Amino acid sequence: MKILLVEDNQYLAQQLADALSVQRYTVDVAFDGLEGWEYLQGADYDLVILDVMLPRLDGVSLCRRIRDCGNQIPILMLTARGTSQDKIEGLDAGADDYLTKPIRVDELGARIRALLRRGGYREASPILSWGDLTLNPNLCEVFFSGQPLALTPKEYSLLELFMRNNQRVYSRQAILDQLWSLSDDLPGEDTVKSHIKGLRQKLKAVGAKDLIETVYGLGYRLNSAYLKASKVDQSHSTNETFDATATEIASHSENATNSGKADLRQHYSILLVDHLTTWADTVFSGDSFQTFRVQVVASLTAVQEALTRHWPDLVMVSLSFEPGCDTVLALLQELLQEMPEIPVLILTDGDAFTDRRSVMGYRYAGFLDRSSPVQMILETLQSLLERPSPENPATLLVVSESMATGQLITSLASPWELQVRVLYDLQALWQSLETTPPDLLILDSQSFSGASFEVCQLLRQDRRWGWLPIMMLGTSTPEEIQKAFTSGADDFASLPIIGPEMVTRILNRLERTQVLRLHPDIDRLTGLSQRSAAIQELNRLIQLAKRAQVVNYFSILSIDNLQTINEQHGYQVGDQVLKQVGQCLLQYTRSGDIVARWGGATIVLGGYGATEQEGHEEIALALEQLRNQPLPLPQGESLRITFSAGVTQYPTHGQTLQALYQAAEAALTTARNRGGNQVVTTSQLSDRAPEITILQGDSDLSQALTQTLQTRGYCVTIQPNSQLAQAALLATAQTGKPQILFLAENIAPDSGLKFLKWLMKQPLNSTLRVLWLAKDTQEAERAIQLGAAEYVLYPCETSAILQAFIRLQIIHDLHYSRL
Template sequence: MKVLLVEDDPSISECFATTLTAHRYTVDIAADGQLGFDLALQGEYDIILLDVILPKLNGLTVCQQLRQQECQTPILMLTAKDTNEDVIAGLNAGADDYITKPCDAEHLLARVRALLRRQGSTTFVPILTWGDLHLDPTLIQVTYRQQIVVLSPKEYSLLELLLRYPQRIFSRSSIINHLWSIDDSPTDAAVTNLIKDLRRKLKSAGMQEELIETVYRLGYRLRTPPKKEIQAKVDTREHEQQVLLEQVTQNFRASLQQRIDVLEAAVRSPVDRLSPLQYQQIQAEAHRLAGGLGTFGYTKGSDLARAIEHLLIAGDWEANRQREFSQLLTQLKQEIANPPIAALATATPLILAIADDDSLIQQLQQTAPHRGWRVEFIYNRADVLSRIEDVPHVIFMSLHYAVPDRGLMLLQELKMQFPTVPIVILTTQDSLDSRVAVARLGVSRYIVQPVTTNEIFDAIAQVSPQTSPTDAKVLIVDDDPFALQTLTTLLQPWGLQITVLSQPEHFWQVLTSTVPDVLLLDLEMPTYNGLELCRVVRQDANYSDIPILVVTAHTDITSIQQVFAAGADDFIAKPIAGPELVTRTLARIERSRIQRQLLQYQQQGQTHQKATIDTLTQAANRPYFEEFLYREWQRLARAQAPISMILYDIDHFKAYNDMHGYPAGDACLQQVTQIVRNCIRLDRDLIARCGGDEFAIVLAETSLEQALQVAQRIQSAIAQGQIPHHAHQYITISLGISGTIPQNNTFPQNLIAIATQALYAAKARGRNTYCLYPL
């Protein structure tokens, strides 16, 4: 676990850091608020300990700005200010907890542990396990089969990191960021050695299973635990969810008679004698009953209840309408006496497998539960589409014949019916024609035999919608409490933060306060329906990109067209199937996050380009030149390869500006820069504007002799360009050249200084020439 400690008192920061480090926390220290703010945004910290009175930026300002930047890291305020007003100010600024100084070490550690448990309730567990291996964060102790395993602090921290995030791949740089403080400078080799040492100690303790998996070119992750433990977790989760769903269903069925009694009041008493409040209650009950029956699989009953609702809305109660109401109610009571057509299903992700290889099918069936999947097999490709009952998370198809033959037609039909479902195919054909043919149809993964079962499931996991717990926020709006409870039960096991709203009139207030990652809207609601709420969201620039899923029992073409016309991204039909609900919800969340990340990268790229490019000449600016030179100097020092530099400026440029004006001078700089660009290798070399008409060229892996040739080429190109100067006929430049093989005990500033001396020497010789000084 990594801690950022923002404290300006060296004695206090040293004391806290020593305490935390002794308990296996990695600590970064910032001595002022501005540095603390920057580190908090850039680093991956599990908790921030923040003093209030700090130089540059005080702690309250840092806390407020971090929350404005959507930093979700837990913040524990540390301060000697202990009045109620101070505590309230800290919590209002966004802090999660507040502790006053002085405080003893045990008190601090207890607060830190409590805050981590509270903030990470979906991922934090008291004891982390992997098979027979146990890590107790409270005791800072690792045991294997009840025997203590002695680990170094870094080995312990690495093991804890992998156990806390079992699905995540950690690159070497990411491991360095988590385990070493910012003052340390470990190399990638340090991570490799640490992995090796941890593996060795676990093996010495008697652990035969390989805990750490090396992912080629990506990093390391926790290997899949022993099968029995995975199956136990899957079974437990499914059982708990099924129990909750059964309880919700029983509660709904138990409420049916009470709801029918409310509707029968309209039959026993003439409707025109009902008070406006009673009439409104009966109409609302019919509406909720229609939605609830649809949710729990009473499709025909939902239609009957909706017909009753429409009668009540019409309000024209002649004798024939009264008879129609009574007939509908009788049919409704008969319908709900029968079991529902479809029951709610748990949300274990489904793979639809189309295969005819008995050996492969058996292997997939054995492995699927241990990887958290359920598999439905279809052997006869001729009736695939008619056999599919649930919307799968992933379609897996094994092809033992040429892909451009019969398989293409089936793939095309599958993509038409399930456009958002990823498809993975396994085939013996490894030709470009086959790959292009299936790529055109949108196949997500192309696997060529031979391949292991685990590799197949790895490919499926890579393309499937996110099924691991997430901290995304979901807002569900439905006036039926049973529908809200059902949707919550289905989605909550996936780590989603659920907010429910049964009163649509409060929608905007709840939306703006929660800012969800996805919206689930019921189509028909009193006051404001789902289409109206959908349009309201799409009209506001701050929330218009939130994914919206409309939940409805209306699946006719007109209703679906209205749903998409209002701006919804997708719809979920009632009765609700758990896997379909989870798949569609998580897929929309993931797609929205990817879109936001792409937009952020584009904005960052534009900002970075503006920060590194001289806007006039489009050459690099001086700060980027210095950064590039330092980076190349370090790289070439390790490789013991040469680096050269050319500094140049335009001769008599002041006179040119005085004669032609500054706009013409700017155009001259642009023209000369473009000529120089054409004389160097832009994929390896760098041209930068250092100020005015002074420019620098960094030539990586270039000897002095080669740099001289570049300078001669540039000077010749400038002469051929014949840019008029009038006072001196044509524009010319002076160049200073230097170069060396960098050493670890030398600095790039020396290269700049010698190249500058060479440039001055060229000017002293009458300009329009070059001078070469080796370093």
């Protein structure tokens, strides 16, 4: 569980953080209200501990702001002031609990556990269990079948994460986000793999082999087979753990595979709270209900115990219990508070009007009359549980010489309403991609004389199709599988095709693609991706670039003076600034680039297959556009918005996300130290970055060119005459640093061509490149003959000069990074 502690007393904050870490919580610490707000924008937390007296933004105001955004995270407030009025003010602002200093660690721990139970975090009982595996958060103890497990702190936290979220698959990156705090040096994914391995070995030693299973291509989760095995054992036990009948109906028929194919349909878990168990036996034993697994609890007191054992997809509650309607309504209210995301269906016995009136004001999902026809019951459950199929069904593109392969995949996909197109000619692939882009490409490596591997590599290197999910079909030899993934494939399926396995792989890959496309983790304010989603996507781009041996750019951006804007103009204006920056970046970056809010005023960007220089130019253009769109203020004034950014390149300046972040952050720091309002690359921090001198007679052009180059992080000097320029160029030449001189004919006191001729005779010509601003082609040719490296013809637009400037650097390899 991840906690945010906002406390300005650094000694107390460290003491509390250490105490909570001992209790296996991951703790981030912020020392003022605004820093706490930025942390909340950049990461997901399970609970906030909030001091009232905070600098910059007090705790009550921060609490109110959290609630105003619709965030219902549990909040525990700390204060040295214990009056009733203080507590009322905090609770009215949205706090869930109040604790007065001095703080007892054991009481703090108890209040945290109580808040997590009330906050819908599936901790109905302090003891977490999964089959014969139990975990006691109060004592930090773990047992399997009565045998204790001695776990390291990270192994314990890892197991607790799985047990609290036992229906979820966690990727390695998601585990890093949950179990490592911002103050830690974020390790690589291999660290997670090592902890998983250690935990599995200790579980295996007590007889729980494979209790943590790997979901290929997605991550890790708890193995449900252990839960089922435990239920079988308990059904034969005479020692009941709770006082009521809890019968699980195995409505999934054992003959479901009589057609020779496994049942791959989604199965749903239903908790039925009903004392009339015979009704469930009659209804759910039919073939129409094979996709539902129903657990019947015949006693109201046994509901919480049942929820501890298994978290359902839907709850059905009967109102006809003997103790009376009030008791049932109290249970209903508790269920709705603990499980706001799970639908609750009211089961009635015919008197619908009376029942509806009794539950008026409750947020139930619907009514179901017990006497309804079986088909109506089925349709009601399906409407609440099954997700509607998308308006545009997913499309598969199969490329194979085998007609049998194409026909088999088409038949397997048909029940799932997937559209399948089959190509038997590899040459037709590119045109097909252009006309109808698929959601998944399936390549047969046994066709086309093995050319499918080369096609996969070409797609990974293509900016337009680098994102496309690719599944390779082939023989299951280690060499073939390795070759497929080295070529850039996302998945591999064996030939001959095994129907159920193929369907599962297709559906999993499509679901993962849909999640990535929809970007559910969107920052509400800016419309950009949130940090957690960006981390996964950026790591994915790194892996794709590694396979395809191409470069990526990575950038960190910070809005200049956002805190001052908030203080002077209010947070509503600050929010508008964030929105405008986000929209501008989305407009000027490529459609496939990652643009995400990292937290507070910080935004990160990443682009697959794009160089540092290309990302540099995209972001600089966005900055120039942003400066030209001042934000109108209510008083009739306007606000000029700028930002600072650092840009780096994979793998030149880093081969992990952490290394790239550090490299880009160093460039960002340089941009800030220079006054902000510019974009600096990592390459510009090296000794190879050129110094720029402008010597020409048009002052307006000089000023415009200076601003354009300074926006891109270059140090620029305008020289008024050739004598001063001569002295400065010679002095810089002594350092060996590269120089670029923008030179024109109209200079004082001599002509530009005469000055150029003199320059080429000096010892500095090995470090100096001259870009000539020419009036006509004749003058340009003369300048080139004398030694100019590039020229631009009048009228000299800054965009044309910039293109020549970039070309000059790339040709002469002054400082730009290459793979």
